[in-house]
Amino acid sequence: MNKAHLMELALPLTAIHAATREIVEAFDIAPEGWERMKAEPAGSYLIRRSGLPAVLKKNVRGTCWFAARPGESDPECKPTSPEHEFAQVQIVKALRVVGFAARIEEPGYTPDGERWEADVFIEHADRKIAIEVQMSQQSLEESSDDPRSTCSLALRLYG
Structure with missing residues (x-):
């Protein structure tokens, strides 16, 4: 497998809680907390590097991360x-x-x-x-x- 197959877009690991302006780190949230956060209204979290509304996701490896909504893209994302x-x-x-x-x-x-x-x-x-x-x-x-x-x-x- 070549290096290009190992790369993917960076998964934003930090967001800002829209109401409190507190920085939230996806890797530091317990699974129950992540599920509670996912139940909050759309727009409750903003991707820190772009300010776009965040969708809370978990990939197949179990990594929690913040994604842009479908149809929007984070211009600051770089391959990693x-x-x-x-x-x-x-x-x-x-x-x-x-x-x-x-x-x-x-x-x-x-x-x-x-x-x-x-x-x-x-x-x-x-x-x-x-x-x-x-x-x-x-x-x-x-x-x-x-x-x-x-x-x-x-x-x-x-x-």
Whole structure:
């Protein structure tokens, strides 16, 4: 099987509760809670990266995620793999266990107003750290040459 068969559109793992504006992480909800959330009225949750109304779904692997409604698409979705999403979730959970305030799919902006999204984001004391999960082999030069990569943005901000 080639790599293209392993890739799928990123499953948004975070949404915003429309009424409370609270960030909701699909991977951190117990099955009963997920079912209760699914019973809420349409439009109760918004996909965090796009603001589109979310449909709560569970795939065949048991991964809970937020999808755009049929006929709508999230322009921010990019191809990823189940392994990439698994790594994101495990990194966030591990960092939280040791006391860091880690967030998944954290958006931000460069001083020039360019939007970015960190796979995992940590704020600790006065430091902000963005972690980009990279499953395929890629050199630092390749990462920094891609103007959309978190690595490239970090080099422009802090390099």
